[in-house]
Amino acid sequence: MRNCNFNGGSRSEPCMPAGQRSGGFCSSDFRGDIGFGLLDLHAMDDTELLSEHVMCEPFRPSLIMPDVNKAFQTQSSNSQQQRKEQVDADAICSANEKETSTRENNVAKIKVVVRKRPLNKKEISRKEDDIVTVKENSLTVHEPKLKVDLTAYVEKHEFCFDAVLDEHVTNDEVYRETVEPIIPIIFQRTKATCFAYGQTGSGKTFTMQPLPLRAAQDLVRYLNQPVYHNQKFKLWLGFFEIYGGKLYDLLSERKRLFMREDGKQQVCIVGLQEFEVSDVQMVKEYIEKGNAARSTGSTGANEESSRSHAILQLVIKKHSKVKESKMNNDGIHGDESKGGKVFGKISFIDLAGSERGADTTDNDRQTRQVRIFLLTVLTCIVSYTPWLVEFFPG
Numbered sequence: 550m551r552n553c554n555f556n557g558g559s560r561s562e563p564c565m566p567a568g569q570r571s572g573g574f575c576s577s578d579f580r581g582d583i584g585f586g587l588l589d590l591h592a593m594d595d596t597e598l599l600s601e602h603v604m605c606e607p608f609r610p611s612l613i614m615p616d617v618n619k620a621f622q623t624q625s626s627n628s629q630q631q632r633k634e635q636v637d638a639d640a641i642c643s644a645n646e647k648e649t650s651t652r653e654n655n656v657a658k659i660k661v662v663v664r665k666r667p668l669n670k671k672e673i674s675r676k677e678d679d680i681v682t683v684k685e686n687s688l689t690v691h692e693p694k695l696k697v698d699l700t701a702y703v704e705k706h707e708f709c710f711d712a713v714l715d716e717h718v719t720n721d722e723v724y725r726e727t728v729e730p731i732i733p734i735i736f737q738r739t740k741a742t743c744f745a746y747g748q749t750g751s752g753k754t755f756t757m758q759p760l761p762l763r764a765a766q767d768l769v770r771y772l773n774q775p776v777y778h779n780q781k782f783k784l785w786l787g788f789f790e791i792y793g794g795k796l797y798d799l800l801s802e803r804k805r806l807f808m809r810e811d812g813k814q815q816v817c818i819v820g821l822q823e824f825e826v827s828d829v830q831m832v833k834e835y836i837e838k839g840n841a842a843r844s845t846g847s848t849g850a851n852e853e854s855s856r857s858h859a860i861l862q863l864v865i866k867k868h869s870k871v872k873e874s875k876m877n878n879d880g881i882h883g884d885e886s887k888g889g890k891v892f893g894k895i896s897f898i899d900l901a902g903s904e905r906g907a908d909t910t911d912n913d914r915q916t917r918q919v920r921i922f923l924l925t926v927l928t929c930i931v932s933y934t935p936w937l938v939e940f941f942p943g
């Protein structure tokens with residue numbers, strides 16, 4: 550987030566050039582190399598994924614490269630022909646890698662999207678003013694202020710983001726702007742995270758809840774295509790929450806979970822149950838079950854406030870053989886003996902409110918402790934392509 554035009558005094562850095570913002574994609578600051586630290590996007594998780602060249606294996610044509618499929622079909626037993634094919638295969642692999650890298654470069658590593666919610670009934674009944682206006686990829690906060698002589702004036706603050714969605718935007722449009730573009734990339738051994746951040750009552754849960762279902766719909770559609778079906782790609786779902794510094798499995802009677810680091814410095818959620826899901830209806834049922842088990846409470850700004858951080862993971866695994874439709878992975882993702890190797894993953898995180906003191910009551914205190922804890926979790930969970938759905942209170 551950059552403050553583009555702070556009229557109240559010192560002017561901050563200029564906002565992103567229009568060219569970089571167009572299409573809603575990237576904060577140039579977050580592209581490319583990022584050093585080790587909170588958002589160390591490159592050092593994460595790769596050991597858990599399949600080998601670099603999995604997409605180049607012969608007879609396993611990529612959906613994304615239709616020409617490759619065609620090329621592999623023409624192989625014959627003739628040795629000269631084989632040599633030629635080897636050369637062709639190498640060229641195709643390199644083209645495939647190039648294509649993959651082009652795709653990756655075209656999708657930013659981080660995208661920050663702000664959604665403005667409409668005034669709620671309470672705010673309307675109190676005749677409060679809407680002080681946020683949206684224009685393209687920027688929003689302006691019109692902050693009412695008082696001079697020392699008590700004259701009222703309005704200070705404008707303009708902020709630029711990768712995309713700004715106004716109060717008329719539907720959840721479907723939010724999905725199209727945020728998660729939809731990364732679904733195909735999940736099939737390129739990618740891990741992605743989408744999380745919502747904002748004050749209590751700003752609409753995090755309202756926005757986040759439909760996203761996993763829409764994503765699952767698209768993932769299932771991909772998985773039903775022969776190229777993935779034949780390679781035994783399957784979709785798995787896990788859902789847990791962090792409440793009061795402790796982890797609970799939302800799909801397993803709130804069983805206590807533990808976060809551990811394995812020998813490869815991979816963070817594992819020990820005891821988390823993952824369930825294989827083959828259609829959207831199953832995903833819906835698991836999400837509803839998890840949401841019902843989530844810790845909620847009441848805050849000054851939201852009667853049904855999420856008092857925990859909920860993390861829903863949709864995992865694509867490549868199976869050699871599946872014996873059970875349910876498994877306890879004991880936190881060892883990628884262990885083939887327990888249901889398949891993790892190929893790609895998308896995590897949806899609905900954070901508890903980020904409210905400051907003025908918005909909170911006593912029962913919010915525990916949530917604030919949780920938030921500090923989550924920062925640590927995020928360093929582990931946020932990986933290759935984190936997508937942020939940001940909120941701004943109306």
Ligand SMILES: Nc1ncnc2c1ncn2[C@@H]1O[C@H](COP(=O)(O)OP(=O)(O)OP(=O)(O)O)[C@@H](O)[C@H]1O
Nearest residue numbers: 666748749750751752753754755851854855901902
């Ligand atoms: N874009 C929107 N359009 C219509 N209603 C909305 C929108 N965003 C939020 N709301 C409504 O505002 C209320 C609060 O939203 P929500 O529970 O999603 O907030 P939250 O940010 O998750 O709060 P908390 O951190 O306390 O859990 C809900 O009644 C929700 O239906």
